Amino acid sequence: MLALLFKNFIRSKGTKIGLIFLLIIGFISLLIGQQFQQKQHNTITEAAVYQKEHIARNAAFHKDEIGLLLYYIKFSLVNKTLPINSLAIGQRDVNPSIQSVTIRGLEAQKYDAELNNPNNLLSGNIDFSFVLIYLFPLLIIAFSYNLVSEEKESGTWKIVATQTENTFLYILKLFYIRILSLILLLTIVLFVAVLFLNIPFDTSLLTFYGLSVLYILFWFSISFFIVSLQKNSNFNAVILLTIWLFLIIILPAIINTYVVNKYPIPEALELTVKQRNAYHEKWDMDKKITMDKFYNHYPQFKKYPLPEGEFNWLWYYAMQQAGDDDSSKQSQELENKLQQRNNASQLIAQFIPTLHTQIQLNEIAKSDLGNQLLFLKETKLFHEKMRLYFYPKIFDNAEVSKENWSKFKVETFSDSSEISLLKAFLPLLLFNLVLICFGWRNFKRKVFS
């Protein structure tokens, strides 16, 4: 019986075209993912080469003055790109995966944007998560909108109803073969992805897979529910597409607009205006004010008194430091605001399965705002580390040639935050259960009576 149903399903021209189309676009998404991976990899290699040359060249030019040398040289920190990132590029194309900073004021450097074609950003990537979230549901709808209703419309349903002992089981079987073929397709694409993109076989991948399966089941649950209402095919098609439209286009857009308007970020511009003044005004102030602030922040440097003379590097870096310190309030406010935005979106997303899946996939792939915020925090620590290493050398006017400059390699930050399985799976599980229960109840009422 099952084999016959499957034959009947797979023989239809539409089914074949649909499955092949999805398979091809799935593979295309892997190609795009691979190109992204390659680009990230190249950027990191270039950054390493560039940093080496850049430091060596500047160290040769400014060999007498370490304070001046450190005015110029930049140190890079890389936000590690996991291979699984190629499946869900997320916000990694918007945000830079490399921060290159001098030890001068951080606030003026931290938010430097990536070079981008806004057209590419607007239309979005065709990564695997797009195929999963946008296109799989369309195929699921196409495969199941006319189940039962078509047989009723063509008059064959009565034959089915009289020939099968349990019509509900028959309907379940119809769904079963469709679910199986799409999950098989998902598995094939992800299996190829693992080999093609060198994705390690670990919990991240399994969570990714589990979430994808649940997401596919979610759309089948919706179809199951709509089919259980036993309306005509046209009605089913219109209502399912409208649900798709709501979950994928309208609701995310409404929520996004809501979050953006609820948490506007004037702090960003305030910070940038503030840090400029905070540093530059020190040039026109009594040096003692700046130095007191500096010694307050770093008591360990009190042993370096301000030398005589109009200009020296101790004062210069104290001014740069003051730029950061005086705008730290604005900086903190901006950070909080971004955190609030992220929390609000994640909270609301739990009630919208499409949004939830996208955000969770990106969380697994470390490509969402959460990862970016951690990277910014890490950049701050990295910057502080470099500062504290070089401050005493600058204040002692250490010899440039004594320093082993080749040891300053590009450093890497890996985001080790764990995905909570409960948080990832529970919303989808609940939605599935509720829809199936209601669908089952509807069938029970109508099919059996």
Add this chain to the structure above:
Amino acid sequence: MKLLQTEILIAKHLKNSVFKNSAVFIITLFIGLILLYAAFSGWENYTNQNETSEKYQHESREDWLKNPDKNPHRMAHYGNFAFRKSTPLSVFEFGMEPFFGNAIFLEAHKQNTANFSEAGFSNSMLRFGEISIAMVLQILLPLLIFFLGFNAVAAERENGTLKLLLSQGISWKQLLLGKVLGIASVIMMLFIPTIIVLVFIWLLLQNFTISVDETIKMVLFIGFHFIYLIFFCVIAVLISASSKTSKKALISLIGIWLVFTIILPRTTQAIGAYIYQAPSKIQFNSDIEKDILKQGDSHNPNDLHYKAIKDSLLSVYKVDSVQKLPFNYSGFIMTEGEKISSRIYNKHLEKLLQVYEKQNSFSKTISFFNPYIAMKNLSMGLSNTDYDSYIDFQKQAEEYRYNMAQKMNALQVKYISNKKPGPNEKPLTINKEHWADIAEFHYETKGVSDVLKSEIVSVISIILWIILLPVLIRIAAKNLKAI
């Protein structure tokens, strides 16, 4: 009027039957609500964004003027900001705005990136798209038109009334036109109130003082959207007329809608981005640095290029050291350095922008086959939220930066003594009244003729579609069969 009597009768009939269907009523009401929400949130977003950017543009200007007497080169590093402002039409069409950087810091020697884009502050939710009036008009209304129109003719065929109609002397052309008019009249019940609200908000935002340029943009925005919607009405009726059953018509129309609005825009841009790879920021910057070093490094005392300048200056002024020159030597060198570095930067930027243009060329070309892309590009152009407007903003900022840096260098050459102050002497400064000589940054949005020029492909393609519609109806009228 008598000419179209039959058509109007058919249209009225369709309209009445549409409103008997309660589902249509609910959907229409819902789209109305979404339109209201879109208008409201667009307004809020626009005022937020513009108030903030105006506030800080003003504040940073005050800060600039408040600076005491200093060396002009200090001022060149103190710098200015270019904050991006939106145009009134962007309330209805956000376009690429969320991906634009909102602030560029403008200082000597250095071209900074445009930072603080909305996208950088958002999680991936943003990538699902945003809700704006334009999005409703361009994506949701065509789908509604398809939902209304899929059984316009096909249902008549299914229940046999089509034969009756045609045998009563109504021609195919009359029938098709009548159906198109019917669907259009339903859609206009949403479109016209929307436009009225739109115009009102638009007037309100500009305090009822409108410029000719903005008015033309607004008229074009409305006009093109009207044509765009009529186009979808015609497509719906034609597909319905050529399908055997209403189910087939519905499936075909949904397919067309998906391809036009979801699949094609993403794939064509992705193809462009895949084939033409743009360099990373690191590569871009290091290429510029290499070229500048080739030209000459003003920080390197032994650099050949700058040594040649120095030698020629010394011989022209017949002095033996730069300290004896009648003007400030380092100011002169910085003028030269700025000239070289920005020339090189602009050259590389042009190259980068060419890559971007190539990436975009695919989706631009496809607009001949996809009215959605044509309409989207055009409406983004009119609201100054398209690619060209953004590049234009960055170029204006760079031009301002260059002029500011060179003005400060000129002040240094002219007013700063060539003799370096001793280690314990006060640094050399000029009077603070010079700071006001630098005008405030003012972003001039592109006028309507420039917009039409840069979006010419879209304009042509929409015009072609308009010409094509009557032709399609005529062909259909000749070839369609009643059964």
